[in-house]
Amino acid sequence: xxxxxxxxxxxxxxxxxxxxxxxxxxxxxxxxxxxxxxxxxxxxxxxxxxxxxxxxxxxxxxxxxxxxxxxxxxxxxxxxxxxxxxxxxxxxxxxxxxxxxxxxxxxxxxxxxxxxxxxxxxxxxxxxxxxxxxxxxxxxxxxxxxxxxxxxxxxxxxxxxxxxxxxxxxxxxxxxxxxxxxxxxxxxxxxxxxxxxxxxxxxxxxxxxxxxxxxxxxxxxxxxxxxxxxxxxxxxxxxxxxxxxxxxxxxxxxxxxxxxxxxxxxxxxxxxxxxxxxxxxxxxxxxxxxxxxxxxxxxxxxxxxxxxxxxxxxxxxxxxxxxxxxxxxxxxxxxxxxxxxxxxxxxxxxxxxx
Amino acid sequence: xxxxxxxxxxxxxxxxxxxxxxxxxxxxxxxxxxxxxxxxxxxxxxxxxxxxxxxxxxxxxxxxxxxxxxxxxxxxxxxxxxxxxxxxxxxxxxxxxxxxxxxxxxxxxxxxxxxxxxxxxxxxxxxxxxxxxxxxxxxxxxxxxxxxxxxxxxxxxxxxxxxxxxxxxxxxxxxxxxxxxxxxxxxxxxxxxxxxxxxxxxxxxxxxxxxxxxxxxxxxxxxxxxxxxxxxxxxxxxxxxxxxxxxxxxxxxxxxxxxxxxxxxxxxxxxxxxxxxxxxxxxxxxxxxxx
Ligand SMILES: Nc1ncnc2c1ncn2[C@@H]1O[C@H](COP(=O)(O)OP(=O)(O)OP(=O)(O)O)[C@@H](O)[C@H]1O
Ligand SMILES: [Mg+2]
Numbered sequence: 001x002x003x004x005x006x007x008x009x010x011x012x013x014x015x016x017x018x019x020x021x022x023x024x025x026x027x028x029x030x031x032x033x034x035x036x037x038x039x040x041x042x043x044x045x046x047x048x049x050x051x052x053x054x055x056x057x058x059x060x061x062x063x064x065x066x067x068x069x070x071x072x073x074x075x076x077x078x079x080x081x082x083x084x085x086x087x088x089x090x091x092x093x094x095x096x097x098x099x100x101x102x103x104x105x106x107x108x109x110x111x112x113x114x115x116x117x118x119x120x121x122x123x124x125x126x127x128x129x130x131x132x133x134x135x136x137x138x139x140x141x142x143x144x145x146x147x148x149x150x151x152x153x154x155x156x157x158x159x160x161x162x163x164x165x166x167x168x169x170x171x172x173x174x175x176x177x178x179x180x181x182x183x184x185x186x187x188x189x190x191x192x193x194x195x196x197x198x199x200x201x202x203x204x205x206x207x208x209x210x211x212x213x214x215x216x217x218x219x220x221x222x223x224x225x226x227x228x229x230x231x232x233x234x235x236x237x238x239x240x241x242x243x244x245x246x247x248x249x250x251x252x253x254x255x256x257x258x259x260x261x262x263x264x265x266x267x268x269x270x271x272x273x274x275x276x277x278x279x280x281x282x283x284x285x286x287x288x289x290x291x292x293x294x295x296x297x298x299x300x301x302x303x304x305x306x307x308x309x310x311x312x313x314x315x316x317x318x319x320x321x322x323x324x325x326x327x328x329x330x331x332x333x334x335x336x337x338x339x340x341x342x343x344x345x346x347x348x349x350x351x352x353x354x
Numbered sequence: 355x356x357x358x359x360x361x362x363x364x365x366x367x368x369x370x371x372x373x374x375x376x377x378x379x380x381x382x383x384x385x386x387x388x389x390x391x392x393x394x395x396x397x398x399x400x401x402x403x404x405x406x407x408x409x410x411x412x413x414x415x416x417x418x419x420x421x422x423x424x425x426x427x428x429x430x431x432x433x434x435x436x437x438x439x440x441x442x443x444x445x446x447x448x449x450x451x452x453x454x455x456x457x458x459x460x461x462x463x464x465x466x467x468x469x470x471x472x473x474x475x476x477x478x479x480x481x482x483x484x485x486x487x488x489x490x491x492x493x494x495x496x497x498x499x500x501x502x503x504x505x506x507x508x509x510x511x512x513x514x515x516x517x518x519x520x521x522x523x524x525x526x527x528x529x530x531x532x533x534x535x536x537x538x539x540x541x542x543x544x545x546x547x548x549x550x551x552x553x554x555x556x557x558x559x560x561x562x563x564x565x566x567x568x569x570x571x572x573x574x575x576x577x578x579x580x581x582x583x584x585x586x587x588x589x590x591x592x593x594x595x596x597x598x599x600x601x602x603x604x605x606x607x608x609x610x611x612x613x614x615x616x617x618x619x620x621x622x623x624x625x626x627x628x629x630x631x632x633x634x635x636x637x638x639x640x641x642x643x644x645x
Contacts, residue, residue, distance in 0.1 A: 055545045075548040082549050088542030092564045093644040101560075102550035104645070146546075153550065 004067075006031045006189050007052070007157055012061035014047050021047045023213040024061060029206070034183055034190045036200040036221075038236060039210030045193045046085055048210075049159045052191070053082045065157060081155030083163040085193075087142045089149075091135040095126060098134050098145050102153045120148040123178055125171075139166040147175075151182060160192045164199065176202050197237055201225075209233045231271045231353035241274045241319050244352065245312060252349065253312045257339060258289040261347050269352040278346040279321035281305060281338045283329035288339030291319060293332055303328055307338060398617035407613055415618030423602055423619060430599035431626055433513070434582030437520045441577040442570060444521070445528035450562075453536040454544075464533060471526050479590045482519040486510040486591070515591040516598075520581045527580075528573040535569035536562075564642040571638055575631050582627055599623050 005028035014022040022044040029035045037045050050056040052063055054075035062071045070078050090098050099120055103113045121127045124144035129137065134145060143166045150158060164172045180203060183190050194200050200207055201221050208218040209232075217229040228234035231242050245252050247270050252261040254272060261272065282288055291309035305321045305328070319340055332338060401410045420427065448467065452460040470478075485491050486509040493505040509515065539562070547557040563570065585600030592598075599619065606616030 050545075053545075053549060055548075074554075075545065076551045076553055080549070082546075084542045084546060086540070086542050088540060088546035090543060090547070090561055090565075090644070092561075097644050101547070101552075105551045105556065149546070149550065 004031070005029055006033075006066055007191075008062075008064040008067075009052070010062040010064065012048070012051055012063060013059050014044070014051060014056060015059045020213055022051070022058075025215055027208065027215065027218070029189050029191065031189060032183075032187055033206050034180075034192065034204045036192045036194060036204035036207045037210060038194060038197065038200055038207060039216075040236070041195075043210045044213040045210060046161055049082065049161050049191065049193060052157065053080045053159050054078050055082075079156040080159060081150040081153050081157070082159040083143075083146045083150045083161060085161040085165075087146045089134040089137075089142055089145055091133070093134055094131050095121070095134055095137070095145050096130045099148045099152055102149065116152055120152045123151075123182075124148045124175075140168070140171065143167065144175075151186075154186045155188065157189045157191065160190060162193050162195065165195070172196075172199070179203060200237075207237075209236055211236075227348065228273065228350070231273070231350050234271075234273045234348075234350065239276050239320065239322070241276060241279075242271045242350070242353075243274065243311070243317055243319065245270055245272050247349070254289055254347075255310050255312055255317070256290040257285065257287060259287075261349065263349045271350045271352050273348040273350055274319070274342060274346060276304065276320045276322040278342050279319070279323075280327070280341045281307075281321055281323065281329055281332065282341060283331060283336070283338060285337050286339045288341035289319070291338055291340055293334055293336045293338055294318070295334065296328075296332065301325075305332070307340060309340065394613075394617040395621060397614050398621050400614045402612045402614050405611070415615045416622060418615055419619040419622040423599065426597070426599050426602060427623065427626065429596065430582055430623070431630060433516065433520075433598060434578045434627070435630070437517055437524065437581035438574050438578030440517070441521050441524045441528045441581075442532075442574040445525055445532050445573055445577075446570070448525070449529050449533040449536050452533060453539075454541070464529070467529060468526050475523055476586065478523050479519055479587055482515065482522065483510065483591055486515055486518075510591060511593045513592065513596045516588050516596070519587050519591050520584060521577075523587075524577040524580055528577045531569040531572040531576075532566065535566035539565060559642075560645065564644060567638055567642045570642075571635055574634060578631065578634075579627055582623065 007027075007029040009025050009027040011024040011026060012022065013020070013024045025048065037048065039045050047056060051058050054070070054073060054077075058071065062069055064070065065079060075082075090101065093101070096117055100113050100117045103116060108116075117130075118127070121130055124147055126141065126144055126148065129141060134142070137145065143163060147160075147163050150160075164175050167175060176199065179190070190203075192200070192203060204221060206218070207221050207224050209216045209224060211232055217224055217233045219227075224233065224237050228237065228240075231240075234240040234242060243254055245254055246267070247263050247265060248267050250262060250264050252263050252270060252272060254261065263270070289309050291307035293305060294308050295306040297304040297306070299322075302322050302324055305323060307319045307321065308316055309319050311317050321340065329338065397407065398415055399411050399413070401408045401412065401414070452464045456463060473481075483490075487493070488505045488507065488510070490505075490509070492509060493502075496502050496506060497504075543561060543565070544557055547561045548554070552560060582598075583600055585598060585604050588596065588598045588601060600623075603616050603619045603623070606612045606619060610616075
């Protein structure tokens with residue numbers, strides 16, 4: 001094995017009464033991974049992170065860090081650090097005291113602590129607030145204190161539970177660069193929970209998509225984006241047209257004018273995924289899926305064009321294309337007839353899902 | 355800059371509204387609390403002649419309060435500190451367990467503890483009398499278990515019985531502010547401290563206790579004041595030898611009909627109590643501060 005995994009989860013499970021918040025999960029995360037966990041609200045992301053950090057006892061399974069079983073160790077005995085979704089700042093302390101707390105427990109020399117804290121506060125742009133009481137900060141400021149407080153200890157495994165959710169876009173982008181730089185500098189494994197797929201794509205080199213307490217798919221960001229395992233993952237990462245169709249004799253017909261999509265396998269209902277940016281529009285009904293423009297939405301650098309087409313069975317389906325403004329065919333107002341085309345390899349055939 | 359007239363009128367109306375709303379409470383407070391207290395404070399400098407009170411301004415009553423009753427005063431304050439300390443510590447552990455350790459059973463146990471507030475104070479004192487007495491339940495159990503042959507006399511009518519009884523009576527009162535403060539506390543804060551590397555006891559001293567310091571002081575102040583000022587419990591379960599200051603104050607106002615001395619003793623006790631509370635407040639602020 002090239003790089004041994006630093007963090008390993010074996011059959012990690014958590015039940016609350018009869019409800020299973022986290023189904024048995026097996027994961028191996030390597031030393032320098034920036035690992036992202038994506039998933040809808042309530043799918044068990046926080047619970048999973050809290051089990052790794054030692055705040056929630058698993059109902060079953062093991063957590064191994066560097067090959068050592070830490071399942072029964074309390075948080076203060078684990079080489080993990082966590083940025084909590086709801087901050088958990090020490091409200092009776094100042095910003096500086098919050099950030100310094102961990103180093104003070106480690107009995108570092110005073111001067112060293114002071115310098116480290118300054119550096120950390122500078123990094124999260126909080127130096128002017130150093131001596132404010134932590135309880136008097138805004139949500140975004142609190143989040144950055146929480147981030148600095150965890151980062152300063154340079155944990156082997158850093159657990160980030162939506163650490164940037166309360167920041168504005170500008171600051172979030174700046175923090176992305178900082179996080180990448182810090183990861184580069186201190187190494188170790190970062191595990192990030194996020195709802196923001198751009199964030200995940202920017203930061204992570206591995207992604208797990210969770211759903212209902214299970215890992216639906218795990219892989220690199222491009223793998224997950226290009227080859228989602230099922231319609232749920234496809235919809236969750238990026239925009240996706242999921243067009244219902246039937247496979248008959250190894251071929252799928254999407255609708256009027258669409259080229260047949262070869263797809264080996266038994267006859268079955270399928271979903272064909274087409275990313276909006278993979279689609280092109282041609283004015284008039286020529287070769288390509290015949291459709292009518294329903295709506296054109298200006299989105300700054302590009303436009304989204306919602307079209308209505310007919311499935312092979314005759315029912316209507318909506319297809320959305322994302323185009324550069326310059327490639328929008330002339331005269332494509334509402335109701336205009338268009339043909340939707342795509343490159344040969346673009347469609348991905350998925351088992352029909354909800 | 356001048357305020358626009360409309361704004362000023364608005365402010366005046368608001369002020370009037372506030373004054374009207376507060377008036378009943380203020381009248382009751384002054385009439386039933388401040389005025390009588392002030393009257394007794396004035397009297398504490400007067401002199402007692404046979405069966406009548408003579409206006410004067412002298413400190414003789416205070417001298418007597420500290421000289422003749424100094425030992426009792428010290429013992430009373432000691433009992434107050436002991437009961438206040440024990441009660442606050444027990445109440446904290448109870449509230450902490452209800453909040454963090456007992457899960458769903460917690461609130462139920464809290465309610466059970468608080469329902470004991472419905473039982474009157476004197477009822478509880480008598481309950482302890484029958485628990486600790488010669489033919490009491492505890493002695494019965496000790497004898498049944500074969501630990502003693504004869505009932506143990508040392509259980510009742512001593513300082514220990516006073517402490518136990520007062521602690522039991524004050525416990526639910528002390529739990530209330532502590533539970534309130536702990537309920538407001540975010541569990542994530544504790545998790546974050548553990549995550550930073552603090553052991554469970556460290557977390558307690560660095561994070562939990564400083565954050566609930568006002569409630570700790572409130573619980574201690576309440577149990578300390580009520581214990582130090584009590585005179586019923588020592589009369590019923592204590593021994594005559596360890597009567598508290600309140601018992602002597604009571605007898606000045608009653609049997610001895612020496613209102614000035616009674617008043618002076620009352621204010622002496624009050625002053626000492628406030629001094630102790632101020633000290634406790636300062637110490638707590640020093641010990642339980644952010645570091
Ligand atoms: N202490 C608890 N007791 C009972 N159920 C819980 C507890 N903590 C979490 N759950 C349940 O477990 C499930 C997963 O919760 P979790 O907090 O892990 O979700 P999440 O993926 O982090 O969601 P979000 O994105 O909204 O933060 C939820 O259905 C939640 O209701
Ligand atoms: Mg969460």
